Amino acid sequence: MTESAxxxxxxxxxxxTTLLGGGSLGRQAIVTGIAIVLGLLIGAVLIVLSGVIGxxxxxxxxxxxxxxxxxxxxxxxxPKAIANTLNSATPLIFTGLSVAFxxxxxxxxxxxxxxxxxxxxxxxIVGTSVALPFPLAAIVAILAGGLGxxxxxxxPGALKAWRGAxxxxxxIMLNSIAFLLLNLLASSIFKDQGATFPRTPDVLPGSVxxxxxxxxxxxxxxxxxLATTFVVWFLLFxxxxxxxxxTVGANASAARYxxxxxxxxxxxxxxxxxxxxxxxxxxxxxxxxxNYPAEYIVNFGFDGIAVALLGRAHPFGVVGAALxxxxxxxxxxxxxxxxxxxxxxxxxxxxxxxxxxxxxxIIQQLLPAARPKGPVEPSAAAA
Amino acid sequence: xxxATSSVAVLRRDARLVWIGVAIGxxxxxxxxxxxxxxxxxxxxxxxxNRVPPLSYLIVQYAVPIAFGALCGVMxxxxxxxxxxxxxxxxxxxxxxxxxxxxxxxxxxxxxAAIIGIGTAIVAAMLxxxxxxxxxxxxxxxxxxxxxxxxxxxLGGTAFFNQLLVSTTRLSGTNTxxxxxxPNELAAVPFIxxxxxxxxxxxxxxxxxxxxxxxxxxxxxxxxxxxxxxxxGEHPKAADTVxxxxxxxxxxxxxxxxxxxxxxxxxxxxxxxxSFQDNMTGGVGxxxxxxxxxGRWTPLGAYGAAILFGAxxxxxxxxxxxxxxxxxxxxxxxxxxxxxxxLPYVFTIIVLAGVVGRAVPPAADGIPxxxxxxx
Numbered sequence: 001m002t003e004s005a006x007x008x009x010x011x012x013x014x015x016x017t018t019l020l021g022g023g024s025l026g027r028q029a030i031v032t033g034i035a036i037v038l039g040l041l042i043g044a045v046l047i048v049l050s051g052v053i054g055x056x057x058x059x060x061x062x063x064x065x066x067x068x069x070x071x072x073x074x075x076x077x078x079p080k081a082i083a084n085t086l087n088s089a090t091p092l093i094f095t096g097l098s099v100a101f102x103x104x105x106x107x108x109x110x111x112x113x114x115x116x117x118x119x120x121x122x123x124x125i126v127g128t129s130v131a132l133p134f135p136l137a138a139i140v141a142i143l144a145g146g147l148g149x150x151x152x153x154x155x156p157g158a159l160k161a162w163r164g165a166x167x168x169x170x171x172i173m174l175n176s177i178a179f180l181l182l183n184l185l186a187s188s189i190f191k192d193q194g195a196t197f198p199r200t201p202d203v204l205p206g207s208v209x210x211x212x213x214x215x216x217x218x219x220x221x222x223x224x225x226l227a228t229t230f231v232v233w234f235l236l237f238x239x240x241x242x243x244x245x246x247t248v249g250a251n252a253s254a255a256r257y258x259x260x261x262x263x264x265x266x267x268x269x270x271x272x273x274x275x276x277x278x279x280x281x282x283x284x285x286x287x288x289x290x291n292y293p294a295e296y297i298v299n300f301g302f303d304g305i306a307v308a309l310l311g312r313a314h315p316f317g318v319v320g321a322a323l324x325x326x327x328x329x330x331x332x333x334x335x336x337x338x339x340x341x342x343x344x345x346x347x348x349x350x351x352x353x354x355x356x357x358x359x360x361x362i363i364q365q366l367l368p369a370a371r372p373k374g375p376v377e378p379s380a381a382a383a
Numbered sequence: 384x385x386x387a388t389s390s391v392a393v394l395r396r397d398a399r400l401v402w403i404g405v406a407i408g409x410x411x412x413x414x415x416x417x418x419x420x421x422x423x424x425x426x427x428x429x430x431x432x433n434r435v436p437p438l439s440y441l442i443v444q445y446a447v448p449i450a451f452g453a454l455c456g457v458m459x460x461x462x463x464x465x466x467x468x469x470x471x472x473x474x475x476x477x478x479x480x481x482x483x484x485x486x487x488x489x490x491x492x493x494x495x496a497a498i499i500g501i502g503t504a505i506v507a508a509m510l511x512x513x514x515x516x517x518x519x520x521x522x523x524x525x526x527x528x529x530x531x532x533x534x535x536x537x538l539g540g541t542a543f544f545n546q547l548l549v550s551t552t553r554l555s556g557t558n559t560x561x562x563x564x565x566p567n568e569l570a571a572v573p574f575i576x577x578x579x580x581x582x583x584x585x586x587x588x589x590x591x592x593x594x595x596x597x598x599x600x601x602x603x604x605x606x607x608x609x610x611x612x613x614x615x616g617e618h619p620k621a622a623d624t625v626x627x628x629x630x631x632x633x634x635x636x637x638x639x640x641x642x643x644x645x646x647x648x649x650x651x652x653x654x655x656x657x658s659f660q661d662n663m664t665g666g667v668g669x670x671x672x673x674x675x676x677x678g679r680w681t682p683l684g685a686y687g688a689a690i691l692f693g694a695x696x697x698x699x700x701x702x703x704x705x706x707x708x709x710x711x712x713x714x715x716x717x718x719x720x721x722x723x724x725x726l727p728y729v730f731t732i733i734v735l736a737g738v739v740g741r742a743v744p745p746a747a748d749g750i751p752x753x754x755x756x757x758x
Contacts, residue, residue: 050543050547110531159732159736163736165735165736166735168467168527169672172467173728173731176666176724176725177729177732180721306531342542342546342547344538344542347535347536347538347539347542347543348536348543351535351539352536354528358518359524
């Protein structure tokens with residue numbers, strides 16, 4: 001446990017070893033795979049149940065197969081479907097990276113949703129006012145989005161480092177504040193007077209992310225997401241700063257004795273995590289909606305927690321997990337149209353997967369191959 | 384210093400506090416009377432005194448689910464388990480209560496259906512809190528993630544079954560639980576009349592809240608049970624050493640917390656509204672968390688914070704229904720509703736940042752207990 005200068009900061013720090021699980025990459029992959037299979041199995045049970053209690057009123061044990069087939073067809077059948085899947089995965093890559101980045105420094109960024117909103121709003125506003133040709137205006141808008149998110153991440157980082165306020169609680173509060181504040185701004189000062197519902201004006205053509213696959217809606221956001229993933233990986237694992245971040249996350253006291261600066265790292269990490277989430281909102285606004293609607297209700301930030309955990313807080317793992325969730329999100333609509341299974345089954349499956357990843361000890365006990373060798377290290381969090 | 388002298392000092396301090404309280408009260412009353420004559424403020428104070436009291440029952444109404452959510456948080460965190468899944472627990476139990484009422488009121492009649500609905504809501508929330516307890520205490524999984532799982536599961540699960548069972552069949556709920564009629568003579572008493580009216584002109588769940596708050600406050604801070612509960616939240620190792628079963632105490636507290644979350648849910652669909660909408664809690668569990676912090680992890684404090692947050696929310700409604708007059712009234716009316724919505728969260732951040740007072744959580748909050756660990 002860190003010896004914080006402040007009692008308010010005691011407890012609750014993310015313990016990377018319990019969170020991410022011990023063991024080799026292979027064992028982690030087994031645990032993750034089993035969690036996904038269990039999630040889909042429990043989803044299948046609910047799908048059968050939905051046939052019985054739903055309007056159809058029939059017991060159909062093959063309904064899960066039909067449902068999942070429709071989901072896969074809707075997500076991967078043809079270029080248009082794949083484009084939608086990649087578009088769905090894009091914001092999740094960003095929020096997943098944001099949460100994973102926080103995990104690495106021992107911080108739990110539950111505020112990715114708010115940071116995403118602020119980033120998206122800033123990008124929308126800058127995108128409507130900067131009249132430059134295409135790449136320049138888009139770059140300025142993207143930078144604005146990243147900065148907006150960074151600001152919303154800086155606040156909980158500074159509150160934690162300087163005042164000892166726990167980031168989980170402050171980011172929960174900041175999520176709600178962000179939504180209400182932007183709801184107010186988008187329906188008053190920045191409102192598009194011609195629009196039928198309160199929203200900001202459409203961004204200028206120079207800021208819109210271009211379509212990168214003809215006849216689909218695939219926008220350049222996925223490329224930005226993949227490039228960002230590489231940058232985050234490089235920063236975390238190939239630079240001194242990344243080493244410092246991971247050391248503070250592993251043991252803040254040891255890091256302090258080694259001459260590192262936990263307070264500075266906390267603020268920096270939360271700001272960068274905020275920037276990553278803000279970029280997620282930015283590509284979503286510049287690529288999909290083109291404006292910021294006052295009632296912009298999204299759950300990317302909370303899905304990002306699941307993505308980060310499923311991806312073991314590793315940037316490349318995050319991309320894989322985001323793609324999996326992207327498949328589910330993009331295919332859910334087609335599944336509902338084909339089989340009347342409500343799209344919300346996806347959220348249940350995701351929650352169950354997250355449950356089994358968080359409680360991986362259950363899987364480890366069921367399966368000897370997934371068990372880490374040797375005695376389990378005593379938890380660093382026990383005070 | 385001996386124990387005797389220190390307790391005398393405490394008594395003296397208590398007496399001084401009472402006098403300070405009385406003095407502040409008198410000054411406020413005098414100021415209010417004076418302000419009524421000030422042209423600029425007068426009409427606003429007049430509005431506050433004469434128009435807002437009829438709306439004060441709304442304040443209590445807004446406060447009920449927040450306060451129950453906060454009580455859930457108090458029980459969990461006092462015993463050392465963080466719970467951010469309160470929102471999901473409330474949403475689930477609201478849905479279960481609605482379903483129970485909707486299916487049973489044609490069979491057993493509305494009053495009995497509502498009572499059974501309260502029961503099923505509590506059971507549903509207790510099941511979820513047992514899951515949370517098992518994940519956080521036995522499995523020692525990360526408690527924030529456990530709470531997140533419950534929130535996602537509740538949001539998706541209630542929407543899933545809502546679409547299957549309610550939206551497609553147009554299932555309608557049972558009647559809302561009736562409110563107590565307060566005699567006019569009692570409500571007409573100056574000053575305290577409106578307050579009594581606001582507190583008592585409520586349904587059974589809202590009224591049970593006040594009793595539960597006081598009871599829990601006394602139990603937590605004046606009973607052996609409360610001392611043990613707080614001990615495992617502050618220093619589980621020490622509690623274990625003197626023979627308190629840390630794991631059992633934590634389980635009990637978290638599951639008891641679930642009872643309160645269940646009551647919050649039942650209140651929403653059986654007493655306040657007669658219907659269920661997807662994500663109808665809309666963050667009330669998180670405001671409850673804020674009220675818990677604002678109230679310094681005590682039941683009475685949390686209730687006070689819930690009333691304050693409820694007042695802020697109904698202020699927004701009061702301004703819309705009967706706008707205050709005068710210059711200051713105009714300014715108040717011009718404040719956008721979102722600002723009122725933001726205030727509870729802003730207050731909580733200010734308190735957490737220690738700008739005004741400081742909120743310090745129980746020392747072992749969020750840390751799984753490891754019997755073998757040194758420390």
